Amino acid sequence: MIDGPLFPVHLRLTGRRCLVVGGGRVAARKVHNLVECGALVTVVAPEVAEELEALPGVVCERRSYRSGEVAGFRFVVAATGDPDVDGEVFRDGESAGVWVNAADDPEHCSAVLPAVTRRGPIVATFSTSGRSPAMASWLRRRYEDELGPEHLVLLDLLAEQRDRLRGEGRPTEGLDWQEALDSGMLDLVREGNLAEAKERLEACLSSSSG
Numbered sequence: 001m002i003d004g005p006l007f008p009v010h011l012r013l014t015g016r017r018c019l020v021v022g023g024g025r026v027a028a029r030k031v032h033n034l035v036e037c038g039a040l041v042t043v044v045a046p047e048v049a050e051e052l053e054a055l056p057g058v059v060c061e062r063r064s065y066r067s068g069e070v071a072g073f074r075f076v077v078a079a080t081g082d083p084d085v086d087g088e089v090f091r092d093g094e095s096a097g098v099w100v101n102a103a104d105d106p107e108h109c110s111a112v113l114p115a116v117t118r119r120g121p122i123v124a125t126f127s128t129s130g131r132s133p134a135m136a137s138w139l140r141r142r143y144e145d146e147l148g149p150e151h152l153v154l155l156d157l158l159a160e161q162r163d164r165l166r167g168e169g170r171p172t173e174g175l176d177w178q179e180a181l182d183s184g185m186l187d188l189v190r191e192g193n194l195a196e197a198k199e200r201l202e203a204c205l206s207s208s209s210g
Contacts, residue, residue: 006129014038021065021089022047022079026103030077071096077102106130114130117142150189161201176208
């Protein structure tokens with residue numbers, strides 16, 4: 001059950017085992033999202049959408065959920081639409097120390113899935129702490145067009161500079177990256193002036209390191 005403010009976190013699930021209990025439309029959407037993140041997904045439900053069986057890294061078991069089987073999984077999604085089953089999955093997760101998201105059932109969630117917008121490695125999430133998934137999705141649709149290819153170019157400039165500094169054994173914490181980002185770098189990237197954007201980045205970081 002959700003109680004108090006949520007701690008936002010992104011999970012690395014590539015190559016890690018995740019369980020989805022349920023095989024309908026909602027469960028299928030969750031499976032697709034997990035597969036996109038490289039998870040190894042086991043789907044357990046008496047009836048499973050055929051499309052899921054063709055996905056790489058997905059194992060489908062057409063049966064009912066077995067008590068306690070969440071143990072051994074890194075992350076679990078309960079999407080049966082049955083509060084009794086979702087509740088059992090949640091309680092098993094609490095006993096085994098496994099995070100559980102129950103679709104449209106905040107009482108049986110130890111983890112809430114936000115609405116997500118991706119632009120390459122840039123991930124923007126919107127959440128209402130489980131109170132209204134519809135509003136989280138609305139916020140995502142409203143702001144997702146704000147992220148364009150120029151943001152990926154800007155990210156590359158920042159990452160390359162950070163890697164260079166770390167390669168020289170210099171700390172990157174404490175430098176005024178925010179001043180650099182507020183200095184008009186994005187506009188320069190949009191205009192195609194990458195060299196000038198890089199010079200401005202280096203100038204801002206140099207002044208803050210002194």
